[in-house]
Amino acid sequence: MLENSKALRVFVANEIRGECLPDKGRCVAKREGFTLEGEVDKRIDGIVREGMVHGHKTASVDYPLQGQPFPFSEIAALKSEKRQDAYLILQLADRNYTAAQLQAKYGAPYDTNIFQWYSVFTYRLDSAAYASKAVFEVDPVDGAVIKIAISLKAKKSKKD
């Protein structure tokens, strides 16, 4: 999941590029057989290996996206070890992404709700095999998106 997340791949690739700036001394691109994509895969494997936490019937990885200007400050992947569910959560780093941009991209939400201090915009995509939802937490004061949580639950086939 994390290996295929565009946000994490771009972050890690930028980290590698940053290390190869003229004033930095730790450029891995000097190594024989280096490819940017290969190095990104390797580092994400390391992030998953080192960050994997097995909790109450879940396995999760939480990784901070810091040290460079980036729209997200944290990424987390979570997978149920009991059920066929998987989750991806992204924390926004600033308040530049707004509910208006969200709706311009995805259209009107399937559902909206207001909690104590934030609103949620929910989008969903269902197929015969799964039900997937994206929940965007929005600050009602300035309309800034604070967090994105994507869930996918596999549907049981009729044979089961």
Add this chain to the structure above:
Amino acid sequence: MKSFTLPVVLLLLLSVFATRLSRAADGGNQPLDVGPQARFSADNFDWREMIPYLSAAAARHQSSAGELEGASRLCRE
């Protein structure tokens, strides 16, 4: 005084040459061009693109559960 200055100047010259030589040696192992840092905005992220990967991760449970079941069946037999 002169006899003291000459070795110091020589040492300085040597260190300059050594640095240049080491840089020249590095030149044979130049890093690949990894390009400039990519600009990425929250709007570049599309949650729908993650669905196949979430689906694969969720389905992985099924195979591990199947493997576990198979293993426990073997243990029972």
